[in-house]
Amino acid sequence: xxxxxxxxxxxxxxxxxxxxxxxxxxxxxxxxxxxxxxxxxxxxxxxxxxxxxxxxxxxxxxxxxxxxxxxxxxxxxxxxxxxxxxxxxxxxxxxxxxxxxxxxxxxxxxxxxxxxxxxxxxxxxxxxxxxxxxxxxxxxxxxxxxxxxxxxxxxxxxxxxxxxxxxxxxxxxxxxxxxxxxxxxxxxxxxxxxxxxxxxxxxxxxxxxxxxxxxxxxxxxxxxxxxxxxxxxxxxxxxxxxxxxxxxxxxxxxxxxxxxxxxxxxxxxxxxxxxxxxxxxxxxxxxxxxxxxxxxxxxxxxxxxxxxxxxxxxxxxxxxxxxx
Numbered sequence: 001x002x003x004x005x006x007x008x009x010x011x012x013x014x015x016x017x018x019x020x021x022x023x024x025x026x027x028x029x030x031x032x033x034x035x036x037x038x039x040x041x042x043x044x045x046x047x048x049x050x051x052x053x054x055x056x057x058x059x060x061x062x063x064x065x066x067x068x069x070x071x072x073x074x075x076x077x078x079x080x081x082x083x084x085x086x087x088x089x090x091x092x093x094x095x096x097x098x099x100x101x102x103x104x105x106x107x108x109x110x111x112x113x114x115x116x117x118x119x120x121x122x123x124x125x126x127x128x129x130x131x132x133x134x135x136x137x138x139x140x141x142x143x144x145x146x147x148x149x150x151x152x153x154x155x156x157x158x159x160x161x162x163x164x165x166x167x168x169x170x171x172x173x174x175x176x177x178x179x180x181x182x183x184x185x186x187x188x189x190x191x192x193x194x195x196x197x198x199x200x201x202x203x204x205x206x207x208x209x210x211x212x213x214x215x216x217x218x219x220x221x222x223x224x225x226x227x228x229x230x231x232x233x234x235x236x237x238x239x240x241x242x243x244x245x246x247x248x249x250x251x252x253x254x255x256x257x258x259x260x261x262x263x264x265x266x267x268x269x270x271x272x273x274x275x276x277x278x279x280x281x282x283x284x285x286x287x288x289x290x291x292x293x294x295x296x297x298x299x300x301x302x303x304x305x306x307x308x309x310x311x312x313x314x315x316x317x318x319x320x321x322x323x324x
Contacts (some may be wrong), residue, residue: 006018011036034089069314081098081109122309135149137259138189145164201240
């Protein structure tokens with residue numbers, strides 16, 4: 001057996017599972033609230049406790065679990081396991097040695113990777129990316145993350161930073177982004193950006209299902225409400241998703257022109273919009289990309305759901321922890 005623990009470090013929840021990295025099967029899932037506002041030390045203690053609980057309920061014999069992989073929503077240095085920056089999480093997550101801290105507490109090898117790079121690895125091995133030699137994966141949620149496989153190799157770049165598709169510049173003179181740049185894709189097509197467009201429409205007094213679905217409580221409008229309204233045929237909600245999809249299409253077109261992938265995978269919470277988002281993405285790509293054969297590119301939704309990141313984190317642990 002080849003069992004590793006995968007951790008999905010989310011902004012809302014911490015999730016953990018034991019994964020068989022030979023089959024992609026997961027066992028004994030556990031989760032708890034992240035409660036990031038309590039600070040980094042409290043969050044790291046919760047991660048360690050979640051791992052202890054998982055090992056205890058699994059009944060695995062000593063030594064059966066070979067290592068732990070943690071997918072984090074930011075930019076960890078994959079060589080050192082230090083979190084350099086978590087842009088969408090409360091607290092001061094600057095240069096935090098997450099790998100070393102958890103390794104010391106649990107006494108198992110630990111590897112750290114960006115959460116969407118983990119998702120990419122999971123989908124490539126066991127999900128929508130199986131059989132593809134070159135692919136790109138985008139996760140659209142609180143932020144927009146990504147990952148790449150190029151010529152049969154999981155491509156990570158310098159320190160594991162390859163795949164930051166959310167920081168494609170789609171408006172040269174756009175507003176400042178939390179990353180320090182301007183006009184980034186996240187500002188136009190992430191979950192919060194989609195929600196903000198809905199709030200604006202309701203505040204302007206436009207007749208739309210968006211406001212009706214939340215009884216005109218602006219604080220309850222999120223991307224899921226926009227998707228629900230669009231599915232009910234609301235033209236304003238459909239226009240919001242179409243606008244976000246066109247910005248995503250610009251970024252995807254740029255990716256196609258650089259690596260010419262045979263498959264592009266879409267995941268993350270906002271991907272539940274399905275064709276409402278995928279339609280304008282593909283339309284925009286076809287309108288704008290003429291230097292590669294777009295008709296040979298497959299545009300598909302992720303298959304592993306919320307388990308993709310867990311499986312990918314476990315696979316990363318296997319890759320990094322062997323021999324430790």
